[in-house]
Amino acid sequence: MKYFSHLNTAVQLLQQYNGSQPFGSFIKQFFSQHKKYGSKDRKNISHLCYAFFRLGKALPQLPMEERILTGLFLCSPEPNDLLQHLRPDWNDKAHLPLLEKTALVALHLPELFPWAAALSEGMVYEPFCASFLTQPDLFLRLRPGKEAAVKNKLQQAGITFRELNRSCLALPNASKIDTLIETDREAVIQDYSSQRIGELMELIRDAARSAAPLKVWDACAASGGKSILANDIFHRIDLTVSDVRKSILINLEKRFATAGIKNYHSFIADLSAPNLKTRNTLYDVIITDVPCSGSGTWSRTPEQLYYFDPQQIDRYSTLQKKIVEQAIPHLKPGGFLLYCTCSVFKKENEEVVQYIQEQHSLSLLKTALFTGYDQKADTLFGAVFQKK
Numbered sequence: 001m002k003y004f005s006h007l008n009t010a011v012q013l014l015q016q017y018n019g020s021q022p023f024g025s026f027i028k029q030f031f032s033q034h035k036k037y038g039s040k041d042r043k044n045i046s047h048l049c050y051a052f053f054r055l056g057k058a059l060p061q062l063p064m065e066e067r068i069l070t071g072l073f074l075c076s077p078e079p080n081d082l083l084q085h086l087r088p089d090w091n092d093k094a095h096l097p098l099l100e101k102t103a104l105v106a107l108h109l110p111e112l113f114p115w116a117a118a119l120s121e122g123m124v125y126e127p128f129c130a131s132f133l134t135q136p137d138l139f140l141r142l143r144p145g146k147e148a149a150v151k152n153k154l155q156q157a158g159i160t161f162r163e164l165n166r167s168c169l170a171l172p173n174a175s176k177i178d179t180l181i182e183t184d185r186e187a188v189i190q191d192y193s194s195q196r197i198g199e200l201m202e203l204i205r206d207a208a209r210s211a212a213p214l215k216v217w218d219a220c221a222a223s224g225g226k227s228i229l230a231n232d233i234f235h236r237i238d239l240t241v242s243d244v245r246k247s248i249l250i251n252l253e254k255r256f257a258t259a260g261i262k263n264y265h266s267f268i269a270d271l272s273a274p275n276l277k278t279r280n281t282l283y284d285v286i287i288t289d290v291p292c293s294g295s296g297t298w299s300r301t302p303e304q305l306y307y308f309d310p311q312q313i314d315r316y317s318t319l320q321k322k323i324v325e326q327a328i329p330h331l332k333p334g335g336f337l338l339y340c341t342c343s344v345f346k347k348e349n350e351e352v353v354q355y356i357q358e359q360h361s362l363s364l365l366k367t368a369l370f371t372g373y374d375q376k377a378d379t380l381f382g383a384v385f386q387k388k
């Protein structure tokens with residue numbers, strides 16, 4: 001009985017939600033106003049809502065309840081209680097290969113994400129579409145010198161993990177680590193592909209071969225994920241951070257304090273506006289981790305896939321070009337630009353790279369697409385340029 005009431009609540013929530021805020025915040029607010037739901041109820045209701053979003057643009061004609069159950073079936077790699085009670089006939093088939101399951105519900109996988117032609121070079125379409133049906137893992141980046149201590153703590157607490165490399169661990173998404181590990185001091189919660197942007201930073205560090213601290217400007221710093229990575233990779237760094245949002249720089253300040261980053265400059269700046277007022281200085285390295293569609297991270301936030309309007313791709317591409325346009329004059333001759341996005345669209349990736357090459361005297365040293373759909377991770381794109 002309670003399973004059907006979970007389904008009804010999920011329908012009500014989906015009817016009220018309009019995509020204007022992250023669904024995670026929306027449902028959290030709902031549960032804080034409706035205390036009657038216990039943790040198991042919250043988990044089931046939330047799972048049903050996310051199953052609905054995970055179908056992306058597919059099966060729009062289905063009634064909401066039917067679409068939730070179809071999503072639940074496709075997102076269930078094995079039989080489970082929820083499916084057993086809500087669609088027992090499908091529960092027996094939960095373990096079937098995905099393509100058999102999609103055939104059973106008359107879904108053609110590409111309908112989930114119907115923009116194959118817009119994808120960056122190197123994206124493999126079918127596995128990418130299939131990845132929306134699985135919640136990605138939780139990834140930790142172990143800070144230098146803290147690797148053994150963090151692994152020990154996890155092992156002692158009985159938390160299982162996959163080790164992707166010396167400093168990257170993948171944990172089941174629901175792992176409770178907040179009271180176990182000192183986040184940002186010992187380990188940063190950072191997606192695997194986002195961590196791999198560090199490979200491009202290593203390339204810059206090795207090419208720069210500087211004995212003096214590198215002057216680095218993280219121009220779209222948000223709460224500092226790439227800055228903390230840069231701090232750990234460049235060793236000797238004279239760091240400047242900026243963002244258009246003051247509130248996010250307050251978060252960065254707190255994270256930096258925990259991460260032990262003390263000497264840095266910080267300012268608020270809109271890099272899309274002409275006549276940018278900034279520090280009167282030139283940088284060895286500028287990081288532009290630009291605002292983007294976020295399409296490489298939609299397995300974590302499938303509501304964004306569900307509500308996505310493809311016209312936004314052009315809007316982002318224009319904004320990205322404006323931002324790099326404002327940043328590049330602040331590079332020293334011989335300095336490096338690291339451009340990155342968490343987008344899978346070529347207009348935000350290759351097209352901006354081409355624009356930078358056409359408009360500026362920068363040499364392209366490397367581009368990389370870090371695909372995460374085969375690792376339960378996000379997809380990120382990065383490019384490194386050097387100013388002549």
Ligand SMILES: C[S@@+](CC[C@H](N)C(=O)[O-])C[C@H]1O[C@@H](n2cnc3c(N)ncnc32)[C@H](O)[C@@H]1O
Binds near residue numbers: 226
């Ligand atoms: C992808 S996020 C950066 C993530 C961050 N580098 C990290 O690793 O955690 C992009 C950031 O760009 C900022 N942004 C958006 N428009 C901007 C603009 N016009 N000028 C400067 N920053 C902007 C956003 O506020 C957001 O924090």
